[in-house]
Amino acid sequence: MDGTLFDDDLWAGVRDVSPLMLGIVPFALVAGIAAVDAGLTLAEAVGMSVIVFAGASQLAALDLLGANAPLAVVIGTAAVINLRMVMYSASIAPHFARYARETRAALAYFLTDQAYALSVAEFAENESRTRWRYYLGAAASLWAVWQVGTVVGVVVGAGVPDAWGLTFAVPLVFLALLVPAMKDRPTTVAGVAGGAIAVLAAGLPLNLGLLAGAIVGILAGLIAEAIDR
């Protein structure tokens, strides 16, 4: 698209991420609604979205905070959920290697599932992209929409009746991320094992069922992969 606003790499990132906003907006609203449900103030909800900026872990932390789980369990669970960021960081790192340390530190803050997936796919296809501009176009757009969506969720969420079960949108969001994550046999085994153990261990105190499911799921995936080889 020569000569248009969008021939700049930054704007290409903004443009390419825009269809994903359809999924991000309800996710952000749910994060705001869940924050109100857990008893957080607007400042706390926004603080969480800015400082943590990782939806799935925010929802899990809010759920546990609302249930008065021990702080160590809240932090541990959220951290486990975000461990996947290490994988994204490792995967995208070669593209950022030539930038200054401070630039890389800033780019890292914006790393999300969507920004990672979109950028790595684009860099593989289009070698000429200026890495940081394309990535930041996508990642900073996601950031802005996430913050605004959280605030709207906090403000309007309080007025929705409980019987509608809007918090059910939370497992639905996870489900929408889970299905494409089970892309081959070992990852499917990991998901099935993790889910089954979590259901069976749902009665355990401190939400230990989640950690038990996650650990068993990862081990099951490794075993399935070893068998496949």
Add this chain to the structure above:
Amino acid sequence: MTGALAIGGSARVWAAIVAIGLATYGFRLSFIHLFGRIDEVPESVKRPLRFVPPAVLAALVLPDLVTIRPSVVATLADERLIAGVVAGAVAWRTENVFATISVGMVTLWLFRFVVFA
């Protein structure tokens, strides 16, 4: 306000936010920072990490859809499970978060307010 945070209150919330934020930023920065010092991510790190998303997401989702009850019928005749199965099929076909949420919520309401009402 549900008052669910009466114990510990705001300090507890901020402690959780800051700790989770620091851990998450550390994960994000890890290899973006380290790259250059090591040539290749060790295979022993990469392999288990691959299974984190499916294992954790499934462990988060399933207990919200299924509760083991004394009888099979009571376990399966649950609007959350039905909505989850339908939404799962939509997620599989479309890989679209918005479509998954919409269809899942409508199915939940249909069974909660019409079929099982």
